[in-house]
Amino acid sequence: MTKKIKSFDKIDFKIINELYKDVRISASKIARTIGVNERTVRRRIDKLIESKAIRIATIIEPSMFGYNSIADINLKVEDSVFDKFVESCKKNPNVCYIAFGWGKANLAIxxxxxxxxxxxNFINHTLPETEGVEVINFFIIPKIIYNIDQWLPVESDFKD
Known part of the structure; x- marks a missing residue:
């Protein structure tokens, strides 16, 4: 069983849920809604951010900027070029996610x-022509149904 890195309680759960509904909500409104002191809410939000349990961020909707052609690509990248290739992916405006992989592919983008x-052109020319990079497989994604910015932990993840 995987051990939880940090322990959070039901007050944290309530704060996270209020922020999930509206990240711009004030600490005073959260405090009124969940029935705790505003200073407690501010301190808890700071703790959640500092511990990296939450990130307060702007989520961009790529389709609003015309980026409607989506592909998940699994790659085998040789160790000798791995770091350099990852850095080039980070700089590529078309790459929005990079993760290690296990199995035949060691990198997913x-x-x-x-x-x-x-x-x-990227899948059939750019990647295959990159030294030390092999396309293992790819999936064309016509529509994302559920994304990481929609995920929430369940109440049982929080102690009483």
Missing amino acids: ETRFLDNEEMY
Whole structure:
């Protein structure tokens, strides 16, 4: 069984839920809604951020900027070029997610493009022509149904 890194309680759960509904909500409104002191809410939010349990961030909707061609790509990247390739992916505006993988692929990337031709060229030319990089497989994503910015822990993850 995986050990939880940090221990959070039901007050943290209530604060997280209020922030999830509206990240711009004031600490005073959260305090009134959940029935605790405003200073407690501010301190708890700071603790949640500092512990990296939550991030307060702007989530961009790529489709609003025309990035509707999505592909998840699994790659085998040789150790000798791995770090350099990851850095190039971080700088590529079409790459929005990078993760280690196990199995045949050791790197997974999510990409978004303005059109299918750009996506096709990246998958079939740019990547295969990159030394030390092999495309293991890819999935064209017509629609994302549920994303990480919609995920929440369950109440049982929080102690009484």
